[in-house]
Amino acid sequence: MDTNxxxxxxxxxxxxxxxxxxxxxxxxxxATVLAGCGGSSSPASSSGGGDPVTGGTLTFYDPVEYSAWQxxxxxxxxxxxxxxLVDRLTxxxxxxxxxxxxxxxSWEISEDELSYTFHLREGVTFSNGEPVDxxxxxxxxxxxxxxxxxxxxxxxxxxxxxxxxxVVDPQTVRxxxxxxxxGFLQVxxxxxxxILAQSYLDADWNExxxxxxxxxxxxxxxxxVSGTSEVVLAKRDDYDWAPDGAQHEGAAYLDRVVFKxxxxxxTRVGALQSGEAHVARNIAPYxxxxxxxxxxxxxxxxxxxxxxxxxxxxxxPGPTRDVxxxxxxxxxxxxxxxxxxxxxxxxxxxxxxxAEGTPLRGDASEYLTYDLDRARELLEGAxxxxxxxxxxxxxxxxxxxxLYVTPYYQVSQAVLELLQSQWKEAGIEVKLTTPSLTxxxxxxxxxxxxxxxxxxxxxxxDADVLRASLDxxxxxxxxxxxxxxxxxxxxxxxxxxxxxxxxxxxxxxxDDYVFDQALQIPxxxxxxxxxxxxxxxxxxxxxxxxxxxxxxxxAE
Amino acid sequence: MRRYxxxxxxxxxxxxxxxxxxxxxxxSALPGDAVSNRIKNPDAQISPAAQETLLSYYGLDxxxxxxxxxxxxxxxxxxFGYSLSTGKPVADMVVEVxxxxxxxxxxxxxxxxxxxxxxxxAINYGPWRWLRQAAGSLPALFGSIPTFVVGILALQxxxxxxxxxxxxxxxxxxxLVAPAATLGLVIAAPLAQVFATSIRSTRAQPFVHVLxxxxxxxxxxxxxxxxxxxSLPVLTLLGLAVGELVAGSVVTETVYARxxxxxxxxxxxxxxxxxxVQAVVLLCTAAYVAVNLxxxxxxxxxxxxxxxxxxxxxxxxGRPAARTAPSxxxxxxxxxxxxxxxxxxxxxxxxVSMP
Numbered sequence: 001m002d003t004n005x006x007x008x009x010x011x012x013x014x015x016x017x018x019x020x021x022x023x024x025x026x027x028x029x030x031a032t033v034l035a036g037c038g039g040s041s042s043p044a045s046s047s048g049g050g051d052p053v054t055g056g057t058l059t060f061y062d063p064v065e066y067s068a069w070q071x072x073x074x075x076x077x078x079x080x081x082x083x084x085l086v087d088r089l090t091x092x093x094x095x096x097x098x099x100x101x102x103x104x105x106s107w108e109i110s111e112d113e114l115s116y117t118f119h120l121r122e123g124v125t126f127s128n129g130e131p132v133d134x135x136x137x138x139x140x141x142x143x144x145x146x147x148x149x150x151x152x153x154x155x156x157x158x159x160x161x162x163x164x165x166x167v168v169d170p171q172t173v174r175x176x177x178x179x180x181x182x183g184f185l186q187v188x189x190x191x192x193x194x195i196l197a198q199s200y201l202d203a204d205w206n207e208x209x210x211x212x213x214x215x216x217x218x219x220x221x222x223x224x225v226s227g228t229s230e231v232v233l234a235k236r237d238d239y240d241w242a243p244d245g246a247q248h249e250g251a252a253y254l255d256r257v258v259f260k261x262x263x264x265x266x267t268r269v270g271a272l273q274s275g276e277a278h279v280a281r282n283i284a285p286y287x288x289x290x291x292x293x294x295x296x297x298x299x300x301x302x303x304x305x306x307x308x309x310x311x312x313x314x315x316x317p318g319p320t321r322d323v324x325x326x327x328x329x330x331x332x333x334x335x336x337x338x339x340x341x342x343x344x345x346x347x348x349x350x351x352x353x354x355a356e357g358t359p360l361r362g363d364a365s366e367y368l369t370y371d372l373d374r375a376r377e378l379l380e381g382a383x384x385x386x387x388x389x390x391x392x393x394x395x396x397x398x399x400x401x402x403l404y405v406t407p408y409y410q411v412s413q414a415v416l417e418l419l420q421s422q423w424k425e426a427g428i429e430v431k432l433t434t435p436s437l438t439x440x441x442x443x444x445x446x447x448x449x450x451x452x453x454x455x456x457x458x459x460x461x462d463a464d465v466l467r468a469s470l471d472x473x474x475x476x477x478x479x480x481x482x483x484x485x486x487x488x489x490x491x492x493x494x495x496x497x498x499x500x501x502x503x504x505x506x507x508x509x510x511d512d513y514v515f516d517q518a519l520q521i522p523x524x525x526x527x528x529x530x531x532x533x534x535x536x537x538x539x540x541x542x543x544x545x546x547x548x549x550x551x552x553x554x555a556e
Numbered sequence: 557m558r559r560y561x562x563x564x565x566x567x568x569x570x571x572x573x574x575x576x577x578x579x580x581x582x583x584s585a586l587p588g589d590a591v592s593n594r595i596k597n598p599d600a601q602i603s604p605a606a607q608e609t610l611l612s613y614y615g616l617d618x619x620x621x622x623x624x625x626x627x628x629x630x631x632x633x634x635x636f637g638y639s640l641s642t643g644k645p646v647a648d649m650v651v652e653v654x655x656x657x658x659x660x661x662x663x664x665x666x667x668x669x670x671x672x673x674x675x676x677x678a679i680n681y682g683p684w685r686w687l688r689q690a691a692g693s694l695p696a697l698f699g700s701i702p703t704f705v706v707g708i709l710a711l712q713x714x715x716x717x718x719x720x721x722x723x724x725x726x727x728x729x730x731x732l733v734a735p736a737a738t739l740g741l742v743i744a745a746p747l748a749q750v751f752a753t754s755i756r757s758t759r760a761q762p763f764v765h766v767l768x769x770x771x772x773x774x775x776x777x778x779x780x781x782x783x784x785x786x787s788l789p790v791l792t793l794l795g796l797a798v799g800e801l802v803a804g805s806v807v808t809e810t811v812y813a814r815x816x817x818x819x820x821x822x823x824x825x826x827x828x829x830x831x832x833v834q835a836v837v838l839l840c841t842a843a844y845v846a847v848n849l850x851x852x853x854x855x856x857x858x859x860x861x862x863x864x865x866x867x868x869x870x871x872x873x874g875r876p877a878a879r880t881a882p883s884x885x886x887x888x889x890x891x892x893x894x895x896x897x898x899x900x901x902x903x904x905x906x907x908v909s910m911p
Contacts, residue, residue: 061724065819065822065823066642067594067641067642067827068641068642068643070643072602073594074597074599074600074601147606147609149609152609152610152612152613152614153609154602154603154605154606154607154608154609154610155603155605155606157601157602157603157606158601205610205613205643206638206643206644207643208643209642209643209644210643210644226652226815227649227652227653227815227820228642228649228815228819228820228823229813229815229819230815260724260813261813262723262724262813263810263813263822264708264810264811264813266708266711266712267711267723267724267811267812267813270711270712270715270716270723271715271716271723271724273716274715274716274719274723276715276722276723276724277724408597408599437593437826438586438587438588438593438828439587441587441588441592441593441596442586442587442588444596445587445588445592445596446587456599457599458599458601459599460601468601
């Protein structure tokens with residue numbers, strides 16, 4: 001601590017201090033020079049395509065810390081990684097929704113629509129060398145369908161009504177169900193249905209949560225994992241079974257991918273600009289311009305499935321039991337303005353129960369037009385008259401609601417604040433609260449039906465997502481009491497319609513009913529916004545916006 | 557001395573138990589748990605039946621007291637269980653991140669002490685008045701700027717603009733410097749303030765005037781008398797600073813995206829990962845207790861007048877002769893000013909300056 005040298009006169013000599021200042025100045029100068037040398041890493045302007053280049057390491061920054069790695073974990077950050085490690089029986093075209101071959105070359109659905117026979121591609125191996133054959137595919141689906149109580153593994157909701165598997169021959173496997181489900185073929189394309197090696201299936205729940213154990217047949221393999229914040233993948237050189245929909249064949253272009261969790265939004269955007277990161281996930285609407293101004297590219301991918309909406313609990317007591325009030329709330333909601341003021345063009349304006357891009361989605365835009373006068377009329381008609389402070393009243397009761405800013409969506413606060421002001425125009429008072437994740441969950445655990453408006457969405461690129469959400473025997477998010485038989489019948493009908501035209505009509509019928517009854521108030525289409533460095537080419541995602549880096553390459 | 561250490565160790569065990577129990581009670585009192593946190597997310601797509609499977613797998617369906625006793629029993633045996641969010645053994649997770657946090661806090665401590673020393677010396681010995689005054693306002697300035705502001709500014713300029721340091725930890729020493737300096741500033745502010753005040757009051761003591769009168773240079777007086785006499789409060793504060801370093805590492809590691817105990821804690825608290833939080837609480841308590849014990853034991857080496865176990869201890873052997881010479885020659889009033897402290901044996905200093 002004693003920094004004075006021995007024979008220094010006192011007070012500390014001014015000469016010494018000048019030396020110190022000079023040294024500091026020199027250090028600063030040196031630092032600046034070094035900065036000049038080191039600062040040349042800013043990315044060059046986009047090459048605008050060109051021929052794909054093999055090699056290079058892509059750095060991917062994600063805001064959310066990684067949790068356990070079970071294949072059924074849908075956590076956004078985790079699935080960015082696992083989606084690149086595992087292959088599925090089928091591949092869903094994210095644009096058209098069409099199901100195409102992948103590990104399965106072809107398949108047949110039985111007459112009674114209860115059994116599916118898959119013919120597997122030959123020569124596919126896991127990264128540990130074991131073959132991907134009918135037996136292992138059957139074992140994978142059995143674990144999804146039945147769970148494994150002893151290992152702490154519960155049955156997967158995506159495999160409801162699963163009856164069992166049958167290995168017909170080493171390349172042929174058959175699955176049977178107790179009830180027809182037009183959505184099942186799409187399940188075989190979802191990342192959670194990724195085919196994994198026997199060692200993963202033999203592991204218990206905790207061990208399945210270790211990324212080292214997630215051994216698939218995908219274009220990338222795990223190189224290293226560090227705690228909950230970094231994962232490095234390396235390409236698999238002998239990968240030769242890309243799905244038909246991919247842009248190329250053989251091994252992936254990138255040599256390595258470094259996934260890192262960087263919670264601070266400013267750091268992610270800054271790192272993108274400085275060239276330290278190639279891809280940053282979850283760019284906030286207000287950061288999009290910063291990214292493009294810095295030479296980066298914004299790419300938004302629709303999260304197919306439900307739109308992000310306020311689900312109204314019909315079971316909750318209060319004015320929302322009256323359909324006229326619900327319709328008024330719908331009419332008082334200006335989605336265009338939400339998009340322009342609180343969000344960005346990356347977030348499509350919703351036109352139905354399903355988000356843009358979801359196959360066979362219906363169109364309910366006629367129910368979703370903004371019409372303040374109609375909202376006022378509806379409320380007047382229902383007996384809600386304007387009080388002295390502008391808030392409507394009926395029998396001494398104020399037309400006031402509480403909205404919870406859901407902790408899952410980064411844009412929630414801005415959207416609901418705007419909605420608050422929109423509804424106020426119609427004489428509806430909104431109290432906005434921002435609970436923590438824990439508080440919010442306590443609220444839902446306590447009495448979910450009592451929460452009148454629940455903001456949320458469930459993603460899945462298939463209309464069957466509506467059944468999981470609205471069917472009274474599934475998640476029953478309307479909490480209707482007594483049960484809404486009409487709604488149940490509608491959401492089940494789409495699962496029985498195997499013909500696409502019929503199924504589209506069944507989905508449209510759901511949309512018509514849901515919005516005629518104003519059971520949901522759509523806010524925006526859920527979107528994943530990625531910031532890309534200009535050198536990133538061929539970046540794409542699967543149908544629910546999880547990164548798939550097989551076709552991605554780095555220019556320069 | 558031995559009895560003193562034994563008693564302190566006994567206290568440490570009690571403190572650890574209390575910390576464990578308190579953390580368990582507080583976290584159990586919170587609504588929800590790690591498993592339902594994961595399941596309640598509308599996009600998790602896990603059925604309520606799965607929730608029961610998981611709860612029973614993790615033993616979270618058992619009564620609270622049973623969970624507590626089981627957890628405590630295992631913790632005593634060194635088994636901290638499995639993380640509810642990653643499924644890894646908690647001990648492994650903690651051990652994995654400790655080196656990174658030790659590097660960060662260690663370097664931060666060095667930076668903090670160095671910065672505090674420079675500022676405290678500048679306040680007291682600065683050759684110009686403006687410098688002394690400017691330095692005098694530094695502790696308050698740095699004490700009042702939150703860590704994350706310093707961190708974000710440092711990133712903005714040093715990393716994004718000048719490309720001097722990587723924005724995200726890449727394992728190099730260079731990546732460690734900015735976070736360590738950021739964290740160092742936090743603890744440096746109170747240290748500098750206390751050290752400067754302490755030097756000032758020591759320099760106002762009559763014995764210093766005597767030494768000056770006898771012609772000793774300021775440098776000599778500082779090294780031989782002022783430093784030792786004014787470092788006790790700083791030492792006490794250093795013990796407390798360890799706690800602050802751990803708390804500060806939470807923010808610093810988040811801003812700089814560094815793997816470490818702080819980041820682990822944030823994640824575990826967010827997901828209500830009780831076993832991980834428990835282990836972190838125990839570890840921090842143990843570190844805190846150990847550091848403060850070490851500080852207490854270090855007092856007598858700096859100030860021989862302090863006795864740790866009530867018995868008189870003479871530390872005359874090996875004292876430099878130069879030291880005794882001027883003291884022996886001081887006039888009576890000055891000797892009286894120094895002596896009173898030495899007469900009734902004190903246990904531990906009470907005039908600890910708190911930030």
